[in-house]
Amino acid sequence: MTNSISEGQRQANRERALGVARSGYNFAYLDENTKRMIRRAILKAIAIPGYQVPFGSREMPMPYGWGTGGVQVTAACLTPDDTLKVIDQGADDTTNAVSIRQFFEKTAAVATTTHTHEASIIQTRHRIPEEALSEGQILVYQVPIPEPLRFLEPRETETRKMHALEEYGLMHVKLYEDISHHGRIATTYAYPVKVEGRYVMDPSPIPKFDNPKLGGNAALQLFGAGREQRIYAIPPHTQVVSLDFDDYPFDPGHWEQSCALCGASESYLDEVITDDKGSRMFVCSDTDFCTSRTAAQEDAGKSDRASNGEGAA
Amino acid sequence: MIGAELLRVEGLTKHYGARIGCADVSFDLREGEVLAIVGESGSGKSTLLNCLSAQLEPSAGTITYLRGDGAALDVYGMSEPARRMLQRTDWAFVYQDARDGLRMSVSAGGNIGERMMAVGNRHYGAIRAEASGWLERVEIGTDRIDDRPSAFSGGMRQRLQIARALATKPRLVFMDEPTGGLDVSVQARLLDMIRALVGQYNLAVILVTHDLAVARLLSHRMMVMTKGHVVEQGLTDQVLDDPQHAYTQQLVSSILQT
Numbered sequence: 001m002t003n004s005i006s007e008g009q010r011q012a013n014r015e016r017a018l019g020v021a022r023s024g025y026n027f028a029y030l031d032e033n034t035k036r037m038i039r040r041a042i043l044k045a046i047a048i049p050g051y052q053v054p055f056g057s058r059e060m061p062m063p064y065g066w067g068t069g070g071v072q073v074t075a076a077c078l079t080p081d082d083t084l085k086v087i088d089q090g091a092d093d094t095t096n097a098v099s100i101r102q103f104f105e106k107t108a109a110v111a112t113t114t115h116t117h118e119a120s121i122i123q124t125r126h127r128i129p130e131e132a133l134s135e136g137q138i139l140v141y142q143v144p145i146p147e148p149l150r151f152l153e154p155r156e157t158e159t160r161k162m163h164a165l166e167e168y169g170l171m172h173v174k175l176y177e178d179i180s181h182h183g184r185i186a187t188t189y190a191y192p193v194k195v196e197g198r199y200v201m202d203p204s205p206i207p208k209f210d211n212p213k214l215g216g217n218a219a220l221q222l223f224g225a226g227r228e229q230r231i232y233a234i235p236p237h238t239q240v241v242s243l244d245f246d247d248y249p250f251d252p253g254h255w256e257q258s259c260a261l262c263g264a265s266e267s268y269l270d271e272v273i274t275d276d277k278g279s280r281m282f283v284c285s286d287t288d289f290c291t292s293r294t295a296a297q298e299d300a301g302k303s304d305r306a307s308n309g310e311g312a313a
Numbered sequence: 314m315i316g317a318e319l320l321r322v323e324g325l326t327k328h329y330g331a332r333i334g335c336a337d338v339s340f341d342l343r344e345g346e347v348l349a350i351v352g353e354s355g356s357g358k359s360t361l362l363n364c365l366s367a368q369l370e371p372s373a374g375t376i377t378y379l380r381g382d383g384a385a386l387d388v389y390g391m392s393e394p395a396r397r398m399l400q401r402t403d404w405a406f407v408y409q410d411a412r413d414g415l416r417m418s419v420s421a422g423g424n425i426g427e428r429m430m431a432v433g434n435r436h437y438g439a440i441r442a443e444a445s446g447w448l449e450r451v452e453i454g455t456d457r458i459d460d461r462p463s464a465f466s467g468g469m470r471q472r473l474q475i476a477r478a479l480a481t482k483p484r485l486v487f488m489d490e491p492t493g494g495l496d497v498s499v500q501a502r503l504l505d506m507i508r509a510l511v512g513q514y515n516l517a518v519i520l521v522t523h524d525l526a527v528a529r530l531l532s533h534r535m536m537v538m539t540k541g542h543v544v545e546q547g548l549t550d551q552v553l554d555d556p557q558h559a560y561t562q563q564l565v566s567s568i569l570q571t
Contacts (some may be wrong), residue, residue: 024320165394169431173423179424179437182458245437298415 005081013080016109028075028108034058038076038231042222045233050195051163066079067100067125068226070142075124077138077222078104083111086121090127090268090285097125116289120281126189127209130267130289133219135236141204143225145231148192148202168200171243179248188253192242195234208242209252209268215240257282262293316344318379319485320365321519325374329362332448333541334360338374340536340546343514344484349532349549351522351564357487357541358521365519366406366487367396378403381484401431405478409490411470415462415475421473422446422458428435428481447476468499472506479510488520493528504530525568529553537561 005013012170017027026032034056041055062070079082084104088096092114100123101112113119116131123140133139149159152170163167171192178186179233193215195201203214204223214221215233221234245249258265260281267289269282284290327334335357337559342348350358363369365376367388374390380403388396389559408414415424423543424443426434434440445455451472453465462470471491491507509530511518522528528535529549533559536546537560545558557564 126396132459164396166398167431169427172430172435173419173427176423176426176440177420180441191508242437244433 009050010081011311015109018125020107025107027080028078028104029060030058030075034108035097038072042073042076042233043220044230045265046220047234049234050198050199050201050237051225052222052232052234054229055231057226062099062103064227065144066096066110066258067123067142069138069224069228069231070123070125070226070288071103071224072226073140073222073224074100074104075108075199077140078108078110080108080110080230082120083113083118085113085116085122085288086124087122087123087127087129087265087286087288089270090129090289091287095116109126115292116288121165126205126207127146127268127285128206128213130264130284130286135218139217139219139221140225141206141221143223143228143230145190145203146202146223146225146228148190148200163199166299171246172300173202173244175248179245180182185244185248185250192243193251194243196239197230197241200243201232201234203240205285206217207231207253207268208250211242211250214254255282262297264293315346316515319344319346320379321377322365323375323377325361325376326372327357327364327369328550333357334536335364335541338543341542342476342485342519343509344517346534347511347518347520349520349522349530349531349535350526350538351525351535351562352538353523356525356538360536360541361538362487362489362521366404367400368406378485381558396515397549401428402481403484405481405483405486407474407478407488407491409485411474412565412567414474415470415564418461419462420459420461421465423472424462424477425480426441432481441479447480448473450510451476452502468495468503469547471495471503472502475507475510477512479516482514482517486518489519490522490524491520492522492524500527507531525553525565545564554560 037056037135045051045053050140057069058072060071062068063147079083084101086097087100088094091097104110105112116122117127120136121140122129122140124213125142128139147159148160152174153159153162169204172264180301188209190202191211193203193211203211216237220236223232242250255269257269259269261283264284266306267284267286269278271282273280318341323339326336349399350361351459352358364371367451370389378386378388380386404568406414422441422444425447428441429440445458446460448455453469453472457529462473465473492503495503495518504527520531530547534547535552537552537558538545539560545556545561552561553565556565
């Protein structure tokens, strides 16, 4: 991504970054020592896929729960030549996404985009983009609770020991309880996964629909939990398996409907209520995916009409 | 019924600073054998049991466990993962208070299934069938399989705890006052059940109790402890009917004779 830009563009990016420095902020808000500390944690996390690395999380100018962990990871990864995309539940235009994008426009003066394939860093809350990611891209997740065993075993000393000794029987007790109460595994988001056959990991509250995209992904996936002070990672092309039972295999789920706007049948859909009478429609949760599909369909329609017109004339 | 050697304890000692928890305890235990440790409260029974079950590191002494394949394992010399593996496969622990041994927010079936899942069983149907078999064996209706232990009576909780402990077919079970805090009729039923299961699965049991009647009913051998020392050990009937040590005599004569 960053290799493809011209020397002139690179120079312009440097100058914009210097402009930020003159305004009083260090590049990307955090000071250089803090970024170095976070990068160390990230490198360790990449070296041990799925392992939660503690780091000295900083106070950020936003409340916990709004992505303070993700923002710190993004800040530590950003260079002046990066192009940033921020999504919240798949959308580029919701409050969380807009405010974080503006935060980095102001404090790092980096280029921003809504197009998945143009971005070199994508910060996300609760979704993985529909469009396949490529090598060189970084996907940064905002994580509220990094510990998959938290609600089964409240003692942090004990969960750490369970990770260290690979004692994950308890995770299956949760799935067992799901099946015995609901007749199926009723966990639909933050669905636990095993990374590279070793660590059980909470993939942050992404829908289980996105779980298959975690494994074998070409992009680097980084997870930041600000309040809990943990960073973990899935390096590119890593094996990620969703936990299940032999007789109740993992099922990512599907919809009867297709997207009402672009007609996609393979994407994750949001149900939108359109009036007080209970009318509803299903639309793609990934806004970039949906708008680029509709745009492509309109283009195709135009060229169809154009070619039809030529044929008639 | 009583088979090969299972556990060898030599010179086991636990100090709490200057005070003695238990001192210089040595004994052997064989497959299918039930050993009762009796004594008044504060005599070091629970300290000894915790040391034996690898939950409390002793100050001195060794415990050797002889696994089914003949390997002799030094319980405190082995690595922690191996020790924890042993604790959830070959060994089991039954606590006095069922709350300590059960997950109160997980259904009865999940409680019984946990140890099976911990050793890698990943077939829901098989786990559930096994759990319901165990419920039957401990006389809990299989229709209660999805109820949480918090909805169970004290006696049922204790029986559920035993089912959970035995689900992976351990060879050695540690029991800490398993009938404590239950009323007399429930106690009798539970003791009956424990005795039947011990016979059926040829379990070796180390049982801590202050109730000589429980020791008499369940155990083959017993050890009498006072102030951290074992003062007398031998066959249960022999110790209870012909006590040699002054403390044992006092203990035996303190029960109401009918």
